[in-house]
Amino acid sequence: MTWTTRPRSEFSNLAAIDAGTGPLVVLLHGVGLRAEAWGGQIEPLVSTGFRVLCPDMPGHGETPYTSASGLDGYAAPVAAMIQEPAVLIGHSMGALIATHIAALGNPNVKGVAALNAVYQRPEAARQAVLSRAYALDEAHPNDPTVTLQRWFAKDASAERDACAHWLQEVDPRGYKAAYTVFAESDGPTKAQLAAIDCPAVFLTGADEPNSTPRMSRDMARLAPQGRAEIIPNAAHMMPMTHADAVNAILLRLLQECLP
Numbered sequence: 001m002t003w004t005t006r007p008r009s010e011f012s013n014l015a016a017i018d019a020g021t022g023p024l025v026v027l028l029h030g031v032g033l034r035a036e037a038w039g040g041q042i043e044p045l046v047s048t049g050f051r052v053l054c055p056d057m058p059g060h061g062e063t064p065y066t067s068a069s070g071l072d073g074y075a076a077p078v079a080a081m082i083q084e085p086a087v088l089i090g091h092s093m094g095a096l097i098a099t100h101i102a103a104l105g106n107p108n109v110k111g112v113a114a115l116n117a118v119y120q121r122p123e124a125a126r127q128a129v130l131s132r133a134y135a136l137d138e139a140h141p142n143d144p145t146v147t148l149q150r151w152f153a154k155d156a157s158a159e160r161d162a163c164a165h166w167l168q169e170v171d172p173r174g175y176k177a178a179y180t181v182f183a184e185s186d187g188p189t190k191a192q193l194a195a196i197d198c199p200a201v202f203l204t205g206a207d208e209p210n211s212t213p214r215m216s217r218d219m220a221r222l223a224p225q226g227r228a229e230i231i232p233n234a235a236h237m238m239p240m241t242h243a244d245a246v247n248a249i250l251l252r253l254l255q256e257c258l259p
Helices: 036-049 071-082 093-103 123-135 145-153 158-171 172-185 192-197 213-221 243-257
Strands: 009-011 014-019 024-028 051-055 087-093 109-115 202-207 226-233
Touching: 009 036, 009 071, 009 109, 014 036, 014 071, 014 109, 024 071, 036 051, 036 158, 036 243, 051 071, 051 202, 071 093, 071 243, 087 093, 087 243, 093 109, 093 172, 093 192, 123 172, 145 158, 192 213, 202 213, 202 243, 213 226
Parallel strands: 024 051, 024 087, 087 109, 109 202, 202 226
Antiparallel strands: 009 014, 014 051
16 A cells, blocks of 8 residues: 555644545544555545545644644644544544543544553553653654654564654654653543443554553443454554554444444
């Protein structure tokens, strides 16, 4: 699969890919990436009758950098996009945003999927991600080498090359701001998970060392209609590397929530 740039529309000050017609699905990318990271999902969802909106976070992709105040600052413009029944699907930081919005009780949120979501990190992991966030330079692009090693190990692929390009072109201010919010959050709280009253899927890879299968299972137990799904041989970038397996799970959720 190629990860080519797609045209954008503007929604709530966010640039977004807007593709297809039908019930609405909102796809939220992770820190350092952009809407094209959902390239493995866009056409499969559109071809099965859904409208897909993929916004770029502030300072990512084609959305200009603006200072966002905490997680609410990232969630508010996404929530403003949801003016009709929709399912929210988020990856990593996007999962944090998606569960945050779902917990607020917006009646238009009919389902949520949290891919590679963190929950109650171990102390060593929490300190490591905070150290990475605080060390980022707002004035210069971040060297993506260590990030790519975490995501892909030593495996060469088109997906790795695409992520390397996106990580180098992201606005350093937007990258540091989003990464800091992500690092300072420990995932949704128990109260937030209990407040998600729609079907909720917590999906991660069996080989994911940071947003682990245990975290997904723990979150699923706390959400009233939660369930966990674990993809074998997958890690953090599974929406790109294991698109078919991810899509099969997402389509079951969409058919349940947006019949």
